Amino acid sequence: MSSRIPEAGPKERASGRRRRTRTVLRTLRRRRTARPSERSGGIAYRVYLAVVGGSLIAVPLATAVHQTLRSGAAPPERAADPVFALPFFAAAALLLVLWSAVYDATVRGAVRIEPAVIDWVLTQPVDRSAVLRPALWRTVAARTALGAVLGLAAIIGLWRFAVPAPVDGAVAPLARAALAGALTGALTATSGAAATVCRRRALAALRPFYYLVLLLFCGAGVQAWASPGPTSATGLVLWSGPWGWASQAFSPPAVSGSAAPWPALLLLAALVAGTLVWSMRTLPRRAHRRQLKAHAAAAMGVRSGFWVVDPNLLHTTFAGSHVSSRYRIRLPPPRRTWLTVPWRDALAALRSPIALLRACLLSAAAVAVAHAPTDPVSTVGLVLTAAVPALHYAAASQLLGAARAEATDPRLARYFPCTPGALGLLHGLVPSALLVAITALSGTAAAVASDTDGHLAVRAVLLALAAVAAALVSVYRGTLPLYLAVGYDTPFGNSAPVQILLWHAAGPASLVALAWPTVSGALDEPWTAALWLLAGTAALAWWARRRARTALDSAV
DSSP: OOOOOOOOOHHHHHHHHHHHHHHHHHHHHHHHHHOHHHHHHHHHHHHHHHHHHHHHHHHHHHHHHHHHHHHOOOOOSSOSGGGTTHHHHHHHHHHHHHHHHHHHHHHHOSSOOOHHHHHHTTTSSOOTHHHHHHHHHHHHHHHHHHHHHHHHHHHHHHHHHTSOOOSSOSHHHHHHHHHHHHHHHHHHHHHHHHHHHSOHHHHHHHHHHHHHHHHHHHHHHHHHHHSOSOOHHHHHHHTSSHHHHHHGGGSOHHHHSSSOOHHHHHHHHHHHHHHHHHHHHHHHHHOOHHHHHHHHHHHHHHHHHHHTTOHHHHHHHHHHTTOOOOOOOOOOOOSSGGGHHHHHHHHHHHHOHHHHHHHHHHHHHHHHHHHSOOOTTSHHHHHHHHHHHHHHHHHHHTTOHHHHHHHHSGGGGGGSSSOHHHHHHHTTHHHHHHHHHHHHHHHHHHHHHHTOOTHHHHHHHHHHHHHHHHHHHHHTOOSOOHHHHHOOEETTEESHHHHHHHHHTHHHHHHHHHHHHHHTTSOOSHHHHHHHHHHHHHHHHHHHHHHHHHHHTTTO
């Protein structure tokens, strides 16, 4: 008689899985260390980038911290008007950082795992936590260190240019800012891990509320800047969530209402600890291999776009990961062939309301900054003057998804009954109409609220047209020429980095140069400013048409 072999119990199965996991990871480490020469080049290049980037950041930051601790922060170059607006803008910036981290995690994943490990290790009957938890720890540690550095840089920059420095010492405020930045950086990692295991439908439902809260914070900040004074909304914003808790470390005590924001930082630390523990327990169980593989592919696409210096590839990678088929809006097809491109752009804008909402927010922010009371000769005034065309450019870029897709894959341009140059200009009709309408409404509301005439609104509308043309210049930049990547040697070093930067920043840099005389007040007469902007828009449109013909001519 044959004896029946008893089945292994839960403890035996868990012990066998742990044993297999140790064996697989030991084999993986042995394979990696067997041929170090194959990986030495990549490791050396990463170390080189880390050393160069760290030195560029660490040396100025250490110098600024030393000067601040030794002699106190320099007084701001303008009056302390932004003091009461600082909590609103700080909370909005931190909310933007947290949501961007969540969005990035849904595209590239919360942890960075090599595709080979996903294909050859996670397919084995091993414990996934042995792979995923160390990767999450590395992400949390890296973002914590980066957040601490950015927190120090932010508080020193605020003391230098925006708000008065504390008179009773700078050690404690610097420590609080570094701690708030570190906790915020850790929260970006843990919240991203939590977002990857949540349903995407829940995040999509939260997205409109995020934009609404961001708009409310920015609007309250503009109102506090225009009418300085304590308000009851300040306390509500500072205690509205982790973005408000962290912003208390960057707000003066007279505004935040507390001498030290330790209770808020303790709440933030408790939230980070809770999300970290939950992510460590949940991520290995609910992260599927197919999801990890999709995230690794998206991360590879982003990394490839970075190394080949192609922003269109980066944007396409992020946009393609959030394609939704819920919006079944239909428009009657046009009767004329030249209206095919605007009809397609209008349909894409209606089916992607988030991009349209982002364009509305950025355009409204540009109008609000243009109406803000600033001193043009101060550092803050110069930054805000450059921010107006930059925000218009960002708003226009949100509405050029179809043009960006054709620039990434020029074969799509062959299906339209027009020349490549005309196709590039036709892609600007719908974005121009939308931005003109949005800017006109925002400019009218700002003029009524600030009790000013409408010349700033008209100037903003003309600047929106120029922004669309400048965005088309950037979209149809084409492939980077080889001679720009090679450069030539000068007494100050090789010129390749500067040439690459100018190649990619040609559109926004041209828009800033065009808008500077009108935004800074150098052109006082309204008709002179209008003629200047119209002439510049025509020049940018001609440049965009030429670039579109060069970029798409090979596929048509």
